[in-house]
Amino acid sequence: MKFDCTGVILAGGKNSRLPGKKKAFRKIGDFMIIESIYGLLSNLFKEVIIVVNEPEEFAGWDMTIVTDIIPSKCALAGLHAGLFYASYPYAYVAACDTPFIEQSVVEYIVGQIQPGYEVIIPRTDDGLEALSAVYSKDCIPLIEENLKKNIFMIKKFFRKKKVKEIPVEQLKMLDPKMRFIFNVNTPKDLEKAKIIANKTGQ
Numbered sequence: 781m782k783f784d785c786t787g788v789i790l791a792g793g794k795n796s797r798l799p800g801k802k803k804a805f806r807k808i809g810d811f812m813i814i815e816s817i818y819g820l821l822s823n824l825f826k827e828v829i830i831v832v833n834e835p836e837e838f839a840g841w842d843m844t845i846v847t848d849i850i851p852s853k854c855a856l857a858g859l860h861a862g863l864f865y866a867s868y869p870y871a872y873v874a875a876c877d878t879p880f881i882e883q884s885v886v887e888y889i890v891g892q893i894q895p896g897y898e899v900i901i902p903r904t905d906d907g908l909e910a911l912s913a914v915y916s917k918d919c920i921p922l923i924e925e926n927l928k929k930n931i932f933m934i935k936k937f938f939r940k941k942k943v944k945e946i947p948v949e950q951l952k953m954l955d956p957k958m959r960f961i962f963n964v965n966t967p968k969d970l971e972k973a974k975i976i977a978n979k980t981g982q
Contacts, residue, residue, distance in 0.1 A: 782823075782824060782825055782826045783824055783825050783826070783872075783890050784826065784868055785825050785826075785868050785870045785871065785872055785890055785893070785914070786825060786826075786827045786828070786829060786862070786866035786867060786868045786870070786871040786872070787821030787822070787824065787825040787827065787828040787829070787871070787872050787874070788828075788829050788830075788831065788859070788862030788863070788866065788871045788872065788873045788874070789814065789817055789818065789821065789828065789829070789830045789831070789873075789874050789875075789876050790831050790855055790858040790859065790862065790873065790874070790875055790876060790911065791804045791814060791830050791831060791832045791876035792831055792832050792833040792847075792848065792853060792857075792858050802837070803876060803877040803964055803965075804876035804877065806964060806970060808879040808964075808970075808973050808974060808977045809974075809977040809978075813876060813877060813878070813879045813964065814830070814876050816879060816881070817874055817876065817878065817879075817881050818830070818843065820881055820883055820886070821872070821874065821886075823883075824872075824883065824886060824887065824890070825872065826867075826868070827844070827866070827867050827868065828843070828844065829844045829845075829846055829862055829865055829866065829871075830843055830844065830845050830846070830876075831846055831847070831848065831858040831859075831861045831862050832845055832846075832847060833847065833848070833853055835847055844865075846861050846862070846865050847861065848860070848861050849861050849864055850924070850927045852927060852930075852932065854932045855875075855910075855911065855932075855934060856923060856926065856927060856932050856933070856934050856937075857927060857932075859873055859915065859919075859923060859934060860920065860923045860924065860927065863915055863916075863917050863919060863920050863923070864920060866917060869916060869917055870890075870893050870914050870915065870916050870917070871914065871915055871917075872886060872889065872890055872913070872914050873910075873911060873912075873913055873914070873915055874886075874911060874912060875911040875912075875963055877963045877964045877965065878911075878912070878960065878961065878962065878963050878964075879962070879964060879973050879977070880959035880960060880962050880973075880976065881912075881960055882954065882955045882959065882960040884954045884955070885902075885912070885951060885954050885955050885960045886912075886960075888946070888950070888951075888954055889901075889902060889912070889913065889914055889946055890914055892914075892944055892946060893914060894944065896942065897916070897942055897943065897944045898915065898916045898918050898919050898922075898938075898939065898942040898943065899913060899914070899915055899916070899919065899938055899942065899943045899944070900913060900914040900943075900944045900946065901913035901914075901943060901944070901945055901946065902945075902946045902948070902951050902961075903945045903946060903947060903948050903951075904948055904951070904958060904961055905948060905958075908935060908945070909961050910934040910935055911934075912960060912961060919937065922937040922939070923937055925937070959976065962976075
């Protein structure tokens with residue numbers, strides 16, 4: 781049974797540290813990164829939306845593709861668009877460059893949705909992971925306010941009492957090596973991801 785929640789993939793990044801083909805279209809194992817993420821989210825959610833800057837690159841794909849409403853080409857604007865177009869009150873948001881997104885982790889985070897919380901977010905050893913988190917549509921006006929002020933860091937709109945953090949200890953029980961947050965930003969990351977995929981048979 782699928783969650784009454786929207787899956788959102790942010791695929792509008794600038795790709796500045798990984799020249800050439802967009803990160804989302806890079807292959808890890810047999811599939812492009814975005815295909816793997818889309819496949820997993822499609823199995824979990826009744827709706828999946830991909831937020832992009834250049835929709836023509838996705839021509840012919842059988843997916844719901846949207847672009848920023850407030851075009852600032854940043855993750856916050858992508859999050860805003862994803863929430864705006866979402867049909868459900870909550871959306872799980874993923875970055876397009878995370879090849880090892882883990883189903884059990886996504887299910888656990890989404891399972892923590894409760895009335896009164898606007899954000900359900902994992903805490904990792906490096907801090908809060910804003911692009912593997914659940915957001916309520918109630919966040920839309922807060923995000924719009926920050927975009928107008930050119931405040932682009934996602935965590936800056938959080939209202940502390942309305943944020944539910946998932947402890948790192950809990951996440952490590954589901955994904956001991958925390959691979960769900962591994963993202964491909966550089967050629968070195970891409971090579972590392974291919975090695976991991978070979979070892980794990982992905």
